[in-house]
Amino acid sequence: xxxxxxxxxxxxxxxxxxxxxxxxxxxxxxxxxxxxxxxxxxxxxxxxxxxxxxxxxxxxxxxxxxxxxxxxxxxxxxxxxxxxxxxxxxxxxxxxxxxxxxxxxxxxxxxxxxxxxxxxxxxxxxxxxxxxxxxxxxxxxxxxxxxxxxxxxxxxxxxxxxxxxxxxxxxxxxxxxxxxxxxxxxxxxxxxxxxxxxxxxxxxxxxxxxxxxxxxxxxxxxxxxxxxxxxxxxxxxxxxxxxxxxxxxxxxxxxxxxxxxxxxxxxxxxxxxxxxxxxxxxxxxxxxxxxxxxxxxxxxxxxxxxxxxxxxxxxxxxxxxxxxxxxxxxxxxxxxxxxxxxxxxxxxxxxxxxxxxxxxxxxxxxxxxxxxxxxxxxxxxxxxxxxxxxxxxxxxxxxxxxxxxxxxxxxxxxxxxxxxxxxxxxxxxxxxxxxxxxxxxxxxx
Amino acid sequence: xxxxxxxxxxxxxxxxxxxxxxxxxxxxxxxxxxxxxxxxxxxxxxxxxxxxxxxxxxxxxxxxxxxxxxxxxxxxxxxxxxxxxxxxxxxxxxxxxxxxxxxxxxxxxxxxxxxxxxxxxxxxxxxxxxxxxxxxxxxxxxxxxxxxxxxxxxxxxxxxxxxxxxxxxxxxxxxxxxxxxxxxxxxxxxxxxxxxxxxxxxxxxxxxxxxxxxxxxxxxxxxxxxxxxxxxxxxxxxxxxxxxxxxxxxxxxxxxxxxxxxxxxxxxxxxxxxxxxxxxxxxxxxxxxxxxxxxxxxxxxxxxxxxxxxxxxxxxxxxxxxxxxxxxxxxxxxxxxxxxxxxxxxxxxxxxxxxxxxxxxxxxxxxxxxxxxxxxxxxxxxxxxxxxxxxxxxxxxxxxxxxxxxxxxxxxxxxxxxxxxxxxxxxxxxxxxxxxxxxxxxxxx
Numbered sequence: 070x071x072x073x074x075x076x077x078x079x080x081x082x083x084x085x086x087x088x089x090x091x092x093x094x095x096x097x098x099x100x101x102x103x104x105x106x107x108x109x110x111x112x113x114x115x116x117x118x119x120x121x122x123x124x125x126x127x128x129x130x131x132x133x134x135x136x137x138x139x140x141x142x143x144x145x146x147x148x149x150x151x152x153x154x155x156x157x158x159x160x161x162x163x164x165x166x167x168x169x170x171x172x173x174x175x176x177x178x179x180x181x182x183x184x185x186x187x188x189x190x191x192x193x194x195x196x197x198x199x200x201x202x203x204x205x206x207x208x209x210x211x212x213x214x215x216x217x218x219x220x221x222x223x224x225x226x227x228x229x230x231x232x233x234x235x236x237x238x239x240x241x242x243x244x245x246x247x248x249x250x251x252x253x254x255x256x257x258x259x260x261x262x263x264x265x266x267x268x269x270x271x272x273x274x275x276x277x278x279x280x281x282x283x284x285x286x287x288x289x290x291x292x293x294x295x296x297x298x299x300x301x302x303x304x305x306x307x308x309x310x311x312x313x314x315x316x317x318x319x320x321x322x323x324x325x326x327x328x329x330x331x332x333x334x335x336x337x338x339x340x341x342x343x344x345x346x347x348x349x350x351x352x353x354x355x356x357x358x359x360x361x362x363x364x365x366x367x368x369x370x371x372x373x374x375x376x377x378x379x380x381x382x383x384x385x386x387x388x389x390x391x392x393x394x395x396x397x398x399x400x401x402x403x404x405x406x407x408x409x410x411x412x413x414x415x416x417x418x419x420x421x422x423x424x425x426x427x428x429x430x431x432x433x434x435x436x437x438x439x440x441x442x443x444x445x446x447x448x449x450x451x452x453x454x455x456x457x458x459x460x461x462x463x464x465x466x467x468x469x470x471x472x473x474x475x476x477x478x479x480x481x482x483x484x485x486x487x488x489x490x491x492x493x494x495x496x497x498x499x500x501x502x503x504x505x506x507x508x509x510x511x512x513x514x
Numbered sequence: 515x516x517x518x519x520x521x522x523x524x525x526x527x528x529x530x531x532x533x534x535x536x537x538x539x540x541x542x543x544x545x546x547x548x549x550x551x552x553x554x555x556x557x558x559x560x561x562x563x564x565x566x567x568x569x570x571x572x573x574x575x576x577x578x579x580x581x582x583x584x585x586x587x588x589x590x591x592x593x594x595x596x597x598x599x600x601x602x603x604x605x606x607x608x609x610x611x612x613x614x615x616x617x618x619x620x621x622x623x624x625x626x627x628x629x630x631x632x633x634x635x636x637x638x639x640x641x642x643x644x645x646x647x648x649x650x651x652x653x654x655x656x657x658x659x660x661x662x663x664x665x666x667x668x669x670x671x672x673x674x675x676x677x678x679x680x681x682x683x684x685x686x687x688x689x690x691x692x693x694x695x696x697x698x699x700x701x702x703x704x705x706x707x708x709x710x711x712x713x714x715x716x717x718x719x720x721x722x723x724x725x726x727x728x729x730x731x732x733x734x735x736x737x738x739x740x741x742x743x744x745x746x747x748x749x750x751x752x753x754x755x756x757x758x759x760x761x762x763x764x765x766x767x768x769x770x771x772x773x774x775x776x777x778x779x780x781x782x783x784x785x786x787x788x789x790x791x792x793x794x795x796x797x798x799x800x801x802x803x804x805x806x807x808x809x810x811x812x813x814x815x816x817x818x819x820x821x822x823x824x825x826x827x828x829x830x831x832x833x834x835x836x837x838x839x840x841x842x843x844x845x846x847x848x849x850x851x852x853x854x855x856x857x858x859x860x861x862x863x864x865x866x867x868x869x870x871x872x873x874x875x876x877x878x879x880x881x882x883x884x885x886x887x888x889x890x891x892x893x894x895x896x897x898x899x900x901x902x903x904x905x906x907x908x909x910x911x912x913x914x915x916x917x918x919x920x921x922x923x924x925x926x927x928x929x930x931x932x933x934x935x936x937x938x939x940x941x942x943x944x945x946x947x948x949x950x951x952x953x954x955x956x957x958x959x
Contacts (some may be wrong), residue, residue: 072801073802075800221679238950252700285731316518447619474621
């Protein structure tokens with residue numbers, strides 16, 4: 070009998086940012102041939118690595134005419150100084166002088182568009198139809214290295230603050246957000262739903278762990294196909310108990326955003342330069358105004374009257390962050406106290422003004438990226454609010470179980486990862502910040 | 515107009531493990547009254563905090579008779595030395611001598627079971643029906659602090675190894691794993707499916723980022739209701755390019771498991787003691803045998819003949835890790851080379867024996883916790899395998915796009931978080947390692 074021993078493997082990783090420490094040394098790297106330019110005396114071969122491009126130079130004695138763009142190869146060569154100005158290349162001060170090249174695998178066909186141009190510049194339909202290939206473009210994939218840091222810094226910030234990670238179920242018996250925008254599932258012999266949010270489970274989590282966070286997909290069956298919506302997105306959610314005010318939630322989000330921006334500076338310098346991103350700054354605080362005041366400001370300056378509207382309009386969202394940038398040097402703006410009838414049934418009303426809720430949105434660069442607030446923790450209050458919303462408390466027996474057996478005062482928020490990523494990257498259409506966007510017309514690839 | 519400035523908040527966290535540094539000082543903590551024992555001369559009040567219990571002692575002059583178990587309170591008191599032997603209490607060497615107690619919130623009702631006993635000991639149906647409350651039991655929630663570390667260490671291990679995190683969509687146009695166990699969704703005017711695995715998207719990710727990981731829910735419409743299955747679970751997935759053998763995947767998993775065990779020791783000492791967990795050890799390596807050999811061993815020792823079976827039976831899984839523990843001092847065992855017809859269509863066949871695949875399972879304490887292997891990267895090979903499986907390549911056009919335009923040799927694995935957690939905690943039923951298990955009869959809470 071043959072028993073093999075599988076020993077733990079540590080990956081050998083060549084840190085491309087530290088090529089200076091390897092000058093004159095021979096290294097081997099694997100990647101795809103991104104660009105190949107064969108000149109009479111020299112061949113320039115730009116390799117596409119996991120995150121960056123690197124320049125390989127083959128002198129006359131090396132014949133690369135048998136290679137094609139798209140080939141997966143292993144290149145061996147000497148690290149030497151250079152001076153390159155392609156932002157997609159890292160490290161720009163070094164290149165590889167080729168000594169050997171092996172073909173690992175050749176694709177069957179050449180894609181119907183060029184992923185090696187500075188900009189992809191193809192029609193959105195083609196870009197999304199072939200997303201599994203178009204994301205190989207350096208500028209496209211860079212968006213998701215930004216998105217990764219946003220998500221991972223959410224997790225590490227909350228972990229440091231003693232939050233517990235939960236995994237809320239996505240197959241649910243009822244929607245947390247109400248309304249018709251919920252997907253139905255055939256669940257064996259019955260109907261179930263896809264979770265619109267982890268709301269109930271976060272609130273349960275407060276009773277179990279005190280402070281919880283959840284990073285996962287949520288689903289909204291919204292029929293409108295806009296640049297601000299996708300039907301499946303990643304929600305960065307947290308919920309915390311024993312708050313003294315709903316402003317605690319806003320203050321914690323402010324701290325997270327500061328941390329996230331620092332993490333982007335630390336980890337994503339390459340992508341920030343490639344995508345020419347100017348990060349927002351939070352010097353001291355984020356300004357916060359009530360919805361009513363937001364409407365007033367818009368009316369006063371823009372002369373358009375939304376003062377009786379229960380929510381912000383898209384043009385107000387755009388205007389208001391320009392206003393806060395100008396007046397308070399903040400690209401972020403909290404808007405608070407949305408009316409009771411515009412916020413979900415679990416939202417706490419303001420005791421000093423019951424027509425308004427202890428809730429907030431966070432606007433950033435013209436878009437709402439967060440919804441949050443204090444939740445109802447008292448059983449009678451929650452029961453009565455369901456009634457006043459015309460809902461049947463019996464349908465929410467499972468949810469009310471929480472309030473019946475007790476939960477401390479609590480609140481939380483949800484950040485849309487794609488929305489935040491899009492605004493950080495100054496992308497207009499949030500679908501570009503979703504790896505495989507789902508909308509009313511698209512569920513492929 | 516009132517503009518508030520929301521300043522970043524840092525949570526004040528009292529590190530209960532470091533009460534020794536606070537001896538004699540007055541601290542305030544918020545929590546639930548877990549146990550209240552009022553004696554003539556003294557009152558013992560065990561508070562349930564976010565992760566642990568703590569003992570609060572109220573001397574005669576403090577009357578706690580108005581308080582009830584379950585109340586959410588703020589306690590102020592002096593830290594003083596003590597000697598406690600309840601494993602759910604941390605820190606056992608200190609208690610709080612009460613100077614003040616405030617009621618924050620009183621629940622409407624008392625739960626129909628006691629969560630303050632050493633063991634919960636209620637019927638599984640009741641436990642799962644009221645999961646949002648029963649998880650407050652110290653031993654129940656401890657399982658999920660273990661689970662959290664398993665998941666987070668997967669992420670941090672892979673991040674350190676330059677893997678990129680992806681978020682694969684859960685609404686999909688086709689199943690990756692084939693078969694009938696897929697849930698249907700009504701997606702506007704058409705039918706879509708819930709992802710059985712992130713397989714396709716991981717493989718796309720190899721072409722984009724080289725090495726990717728994904729932590730998220732997957733869905734299996736399996737009708738059997740066993741202790742080894744749930745219909746929604748968390749899959750820890752990775753996929754890596756430019757592998758030289760499918761054993762690279764196994765070697766990387768071995769390194770992850772070693773790291774994960776170290777992280778549990780570092781972060782979860784409290785839960786390990788409370789749940790009386792003996793962690794597995796990976797001293798040097800994990801033994802690996804072929805499926806055929808696994809059947810032979812079982813036949814030779816147990817005299818039951820599964821030698822013509824294409825998969826391991828549950829009794830073989832149980833037996834084999836006992837065998838490897840005895841023979842190789844390893845509670846983990848890799849089993850490799852499953853037959854072609856038992857593995858999905860994307861699995862690479864062994865070129866030296868095309869009836870077998872370059873695939874593996876990892877068994878741990880009697881249960882398969884991982885499936886992995888090398889995938890097909892060549893277009894013609896994948897196309898022909900679909901045909902030979904009786905599948906229509908046109909249905910997989912989107913997947914074959916990957917192979918058409920090229921992907922390097924690659925492989926990966928999926929670890930079931932609930933299964934791994936259950937086996938680490940020595941829990942027989944994996945539903946206990948799922949916060950809100952979904953099975954054929956249950957989608958609440």
